[in-house]
Structure formats: structure tokens, C-alpha cells
Amino acid sequence: MLQIAHIRLHKEVVLQGLTKRNFKNAEATLKKLLLLDDQRKELQQKHDAVLAQSNQLAKQIGQLMSQGKKEEAEEVKSNTATLKAESKQLSESLKNTEEELTQLLYTVPNIPNPRVPAGNTDTDNQVLSTHGNIPDLPQGAKPHWELIEQYDIIDFELGTKITGAGFPVYKGKGAKLQRALVNFFLDQATEAGYHEVQPPILINQASGIGTGQLPDKEGQMYHATEDDFYLIPTAEVPITNMYRDLILKEDQLPVKHAGFTPCFRREAGSWGAHVRGLNRLHQFDKVEIVQIQHPDKSYEALEEMSAYIQSLLSKLELPYRVLLLCGGDLGFTSAITYDMEVFSAAQQKWLEVSSVSNFETYQANRLKLRYKDANKKNQLLHTLNGSALALPRIVAAILENNQTPEGIKIPKALVPYCGFEWIN
RNA sequence: GGAGAGGUGGCCGAGUGGUCGAAGGCGCUCGCUUGGAAAGCGAGUGUGCCCCACAAGGGUACCGGGGGUUCGAAUCCCUUCCUCUCCGCCA
Numbered sequence: 326m327l328q329i330a331h332i333r334l335h336k337e338v339v340l341q342g343l344t345k346r347n348f349k350n351a352e353a354t355l356k357k358l359l360l361l362d363d364q365r366k367e368l369q370q371k372h373d374a375v376l377a378q379s380n381q382l383a384k385q386i387g388q389l390m391s392q393g394k395k396e397e398a399e400e401v402k403s404n405t406a407t408l409k410a411e412s413k414q415l416s417e418s419l420k421n422t423e424e425e426l427t428q429l430l431y432t433v434p435n436i437p438n439p440r441v442p443a444g445n446t447d448t449d450n451q452v453l454s455t456h457g458n459i460p461d462l463p464q465g466a467k468p469h470w471e472l473i474e475q476y477d478i479i480d481f482e483l484g485t486k487i488t489g490a491g492f493p494v495y496k497g498k499g500a501k502l503q504r505a506l507v508n509f510f511l512d513q514a515t516e517a518g519y520h521e522v523q524p525p526i527l528i529n530q531a532s533g534i535g536t537g538q539l540p541d542k543e544g545q546m547y548h549a550t551e552d553d554f555y556l557i558p559t560a561e562v563p564i565t566n567m568y569r570d571l572i573l574k575e576d577q578l579p580v581k582h583a584g585f586t587p588c589f590r591r592e593a594g595s596w597g598a599h600v601r602g603l604n605r606l607h608q609f610d611k612v613e614i615v616q617i618q619h620p621d622k623s624y625e626a627l628e629e630m631s632a633y634i635q636s637l638l639s640k641l642e643l644p645y646r647v648l649l650l651c652g653g654d655l656g657f658t659s660a661i662t663y664d665m666e667v668f669s670a671a672q673q674k675w676l677e678v679s680s681v682s683n684f685e686t687y688q689a690n691r692l693k694l695r696y697k698d699a700n701k702k703n704q705l706l707h708t709l710n711g712s713a714l715a716l717p718r719i720v721a722a723i724l725e726n727n728q729t730p731e732g733i734k735i736p737k738a739l740v741p742y743c744g745f746e747w748i749n
Numbered sequence: 750g751g752a753g754a755g756g757u758g759g760c761c762g763a764g765u766g767g768u769c770g771a772a773g774g775c776g777c778u779c780g781c782u783u784g785g786a787a788a789g790c791g792a793g794u795g796u797g798c799c800c801c802a803c804a805a806g807g808g809u810a811c812c813g814g815g816g817g818u819u820c821g822a823a824u825c826c827c828u829u830c831c832u833c834u835c836c837g838c839c840a
Contacts, residue, residue, distance in 0.1 A: 330803090365798090365799095366798090366799065366800095369798065369799050369809085370799060370800070370808090372799090372809080373798090373799060373800090373808055373809045373810085374808080374809090376808085376809060376810085377808060377809070379820075379821085380809090380821085382820065382821090383767075383819095383820050383821040384767075384768060384821085385820090386767080386820050386821070387767040387768065387820090387821070388767085388768075390767075391767075391768095398820085399820095401820075402820045403820090404820090405820045405821090406820090408820090409820080423798095572795095572796085693796095693797095701778095701794095702803075703796085
């Protein structure tokens with residue numbers, strides 16, 4: 326979440342940023358936030374003063390008691406009742422005001438970086454660059470949902486039987502291709518300097534709040550209510566939360582992690598014809614990269630991450646483009662996001678396979694993730710993450726783009742990982 | 750799941766109702782010492798919020814989390830989470 330002190334100091338910038346995002350009632354919300362903060366401060370002052378008084382009296386009583394002056398002590402005691410009542414009332418008001426302020430802050434998204442273009446929907450996103458060659462597919466090229474049936478490598482109906490829609494079963498070479506991609510992505514990440522981790526895929530509430538999934542996207546996560554755990558929608562959540570409540574030393578930076586996990590998304594209300602086959606699933610596999618960076622270096626890191634992700638797509642010989650998301654399409658917690666889209670030749674459509682974002686201090690503020698600067702002052706760090714990569718749409722693109730009459734040709738880089746060159 | 754023990758500052762560890770944000774040790778930082786280092790000596794060394802200039806200084810809160818008793822709680826009570834030991838179950 327945003328820092329209230331920052332909002333106070335840069336009200337105009339914040340207002341402009343929220344407007345770029347089409348955030349409703351920005352001005353009124355900011356006004357309300359500042360008002361609540363004023364109230365909070367005033368209550369805090371009053372409360373502290375009352376507590377200071379009663380602390381003093383308590384000390385006095387202690388001294389009198391130890392001197393054996395019992396009656397005098399009793400007399401002082403009788404004066405404490407009003408203070409106690411006052412303190413109780415003030416602390417309740419303070420708590421309520423703080424709670425209201427926090428809840429309101431939770432509803433305010435991150436401020437976009439100045440580079441983020443204005444716009445409302447994905448049609449306003451900027452295409453920064455396009456790479457690779459879109460293949461000329463033969464007449465009768467098939468979309469991946471037909472190819473997976475033809476070669477019997479992914480079975481949706483079987484998954485439906487076991488669980489429900491959106492939980493496919495990968496079979497034979499389909500399963501091996503999954504394993505190959507995960508290993509390929511992890512090896513590449515290690516080579517690029519990311520420290521591999523395997524985190525839990527269930528998280529507690531504090532972690533969900535830390536990275537911003539809660540309370541904003543409560544309904545998008547599967548919730549194991551018996552233990553109050555959530556199934557992760559992305560490895561970003563457990564990996565970033567490893568650093569919750571930490572104060573790092575500058576020489577510990579940057580932190581770079583990569584992790585493979587399954588991801589679970591309820592995708593409530595977003596189903597339809599355009600999300601056939603592998604285009605949208607409730608459970609999918611993904612390798613995620615996460616960086617924790619010094620504020621001065623986070624934008625450098627963003628470019629580095631973007632370049633790294635693009636290198637993966639090049640190695641997989643997939644045609645792709647890089648988008649700069651517009652304000653309206655930007656994720657709630659992100660300050661800037663690049664999307665990488667792969668062209669799926671048979672569907673004749675660009676599929677988002679990766680999203681890399683700089684959250685600046687937005688997550689760090691919730692996480693209380695800081696570093697000690699040269700003046701020994703604690704400062705919020707910047708967090709970034711990106712998919713590197715999400716499997717299903719990569720698989721879809723490989724299947725569709727590499728289809729031939731003889732079968733599906735596995736990209737060279739993956740052959741050592743798969744142990745086969747063709748799916749046929 | 751059952752029974753028991755315990756959770757204190759970066760780490761170890763003392764503290765069972767009063768002047769305790771917390772002894773002592775280790776670590777770390779700075780200084781002295783040294784040719785340099787070690788040792789030794791000296792000083793410093795938590796976090797949030799509030800006043801204030803994000804300084805100095807001051808107030809307040811924090812001894813796993815939440816709540817309570819009390820004039821006063823690290824210390825007592827309740828609750829919850831976690832760790833350890835034993836038993837049970839088990840990949």
C-alpha cells in the first residue's frame with residue numbers, strides 16, 4: 326500500500342497517478358485519507374499524554390508503597406480512575422481510526438510510473454517491440470486443443486472427472502514436456518544468477534496481505550478454510566514473503582530468487598470461448614523470478630528481468646512481442662508492467678506468457694521490507710517479479726507454431742530436456 | 750491426535766507484579782592501542798507511532814499474536830499460533 330506520509334507530501338502526483346489508472350473518486354479518497362490521518366495523530370497525542378500521566382502516578386504509588394506510606398498511596402490511587410477511563414476511550418478511538426485508515430489505504434492502488442501510458446483497456450497498451458518470425462502454417466493448421474487430442478498428450482476430460490474444468494491431466498510426452506520446460510526454465514534462471522527456492526504453495530493470511538492478494542483479490546484464490554490457508558495464485562507470494570518483516574543490509578542486495586510452483590486461480594467470472602484449451606486454467610505450472618532491489622536500481626533490474634525473459638522466448642524460437650501496459654490495464658500493486666506475448670499461429674492471436682513488474686515500495690510497505698541506508702535509517706526496498714515462464718500458453722504456442730505433417734517439432738533448446746525431438 | 754515443557758533484543762541468556770526497553774555474555778560499529786592484525790581497553794549498538802526539521806531531545810507502545818486482571822505486567826489469568834520431548838498415526 327501507499328505510505329500516508331508520501332500521499333501527504335506528494336498529493337498532486339498521487340492524484341495524477343490514480344487518474345491515469347481511472348481510479349474512481351481519487352480526490353475524495355485522498356481527502357478522506359488525510360483527514361483520517363489527522364484524526365489519528367491527534368488521538369495518538371492525546372492518548373500518549375494520558376498514558377504519560379498515569380505512568381507517572383503509577384510510579385509514585387510504587388515509591389510510596391516501598392516507603393510504607395500506604396494511605397498516601399491509596400490517595401493517589403483514587404486519582405487514577407478517570408485517567409484509566411480516558412485512556413481506554415482514547416485507545417479505542419485510535420484503534421478504530423487506524424483500522425479505518427488502513428482499510429481505506431488497501432483500496433488505493435499503486436501509482437503508475439510516468440512512463441506508463443494513459444488508457445483504459447488492453448487495446449491502449451503500447452507495443453514496444455516485436456521479435457521472431459511468425460511461421461507460415463500449412464492449410465488446415467490446428468489449434469492446440471485439437472493437437473493435444475490428436476497426439477493424446479493432455480486430457481481435459483480426465484481432469485474434469487478428477488477435479489473439475491481447468492485441471493488438465495498431462496500424459497506421456499505431454500507430461501514430459503512439462504517437466505522439461507520446468508527444468509529448462511530453472512536451469513536458465515540459475516545461470517542468470519537467480520537463487521532457486523521451492524516454497525510452500527499454501528500461504529497464510531499475513532502473506533496474502535504482504536504481497537497484496539488480500540484483501541483485494543480474496544475471491545480469486547482457493548481458500549482452505551479449515552486452516553485458513555490460501556492456495557497460491559503465483560510463487561511471487563511465498564517467495565516475496567520470505568522477506569516479510571526484515572531489515573536487510575545494503576550489501577545483501579540485490580536478492581534474486583527463482584522458484585517453480587503450481588499456481589491456482591479460481592478465475593471466477595472470467596470464463597468463455599476465448600479461453601479454450603490451455604489459454605486459461607485453474608491450475609498451471611510456472612517458474613517465477615523475484616528480485617528485491619535498492620530503490621535506485623529497481624528500474625535497471627526491471628530491464629534486466631525483461632531481457633532475461635525475452636532470452637527464454639528466443640531460445641524457444643517463439644515469435645513474441647513486448648507490451649508496456651497502460652494505466653487502466655495495470656495490476657493493482659504494480660507501478661509498471663511489461664507483458665510478453667507469444668504469437669499462437671493457429672489461433673492467430675497473441676497470448677500473454679509473462680508479466681514482469683516493478684512494485685516499487687508498494688509491496689515493501691505492506692511487507693515491512695526495508696534496508697538500512699548509509700545514515701542508518703530504515704528505508705523501504707523495491708520488489709519486482711516476473712513469470713519466467715508460465716507453461717500452458719508456452720505449450721500452446723509450441724504445439725501450434727511447430728506443427729508439421731510429421732508431428733510437432735520440439736525446439737532445439739528443449740530436446741536435451743525432453744529426450745525426444747518429435748511429438749507424433 | 751494425546752500428554753508435558755517452552756517462546757525475552759542480531760544470537761545466547763537472566764529476569765515471577767513496581768524505578769525493566771529489560772542484567773550478563775557473544776556479535777557488530779567507532780575510537781585508543783599496533784608496523785599490521787589479534788588480544789586488550791573505552792564508547793556505542795532494537796522497532797513502530799507522536800511532538801519536532803525524517804537533527805538533537807522528548808513522549809508512548811512493543812519481552813510470539815490477541816484479549817483480560819491491576820494504580821502498575823516480560824512477570825498473573827484467558828485465548829491463539831509456533832517450537833521441543835514422549836506417545837499415537839503416517840508419506
